[in-house]
Amino acid sequence: VGYYWEPTALLGKYQMVRLDHGAPFNAAEWKRCNTVADCADPKKNAWELAEVDTVVTKKFSEKSGPVMDYLKARSWS
Numbered sequence: 001v002g003y004y005w006e007p008t009a010l011l012g013k014y015q016m017v018r019l020d021h022g023a024p025f026n027a028a029e030w031k032r033c034n035t036v037a038d039c040a041d042p043k044k045n046a047w048e049l050a051e052v053d054t055v056v057t058k059k060f061s062e063k064s065g066p067v068m069d070y071l072k073a074r075s076w077s
Contacts, residue, residue: 007076021046052076 004011023044030048033039054071061068 025049 004016017063023046025046025048027048029043029045034045035044047059055073056064056068056071064071
């Protein structure tokens with residue numbers, strides 16, 4: 001069992017299975033307890049979904065042609 005960010009080549013190479021946390025993300029509970037080192041009564045809580053941005057330089061965007069087309073069109077659910 002491990003935790004890994006995606007997308008990466010490692011996840012493309014090995015078959016991974018996402019495990020369900022058994023609870024949805026709860027921001028209030030996360031702040032109340034999950035971020036407190038000595039919280040006495042932690043509850044089940046999923047990780048918050050993170051937005052990922054792709055950042056390139058102006059020079060790259062002007063010269064990359066099909067690569068920029070791909071970067072603009074890609075998305076993950």
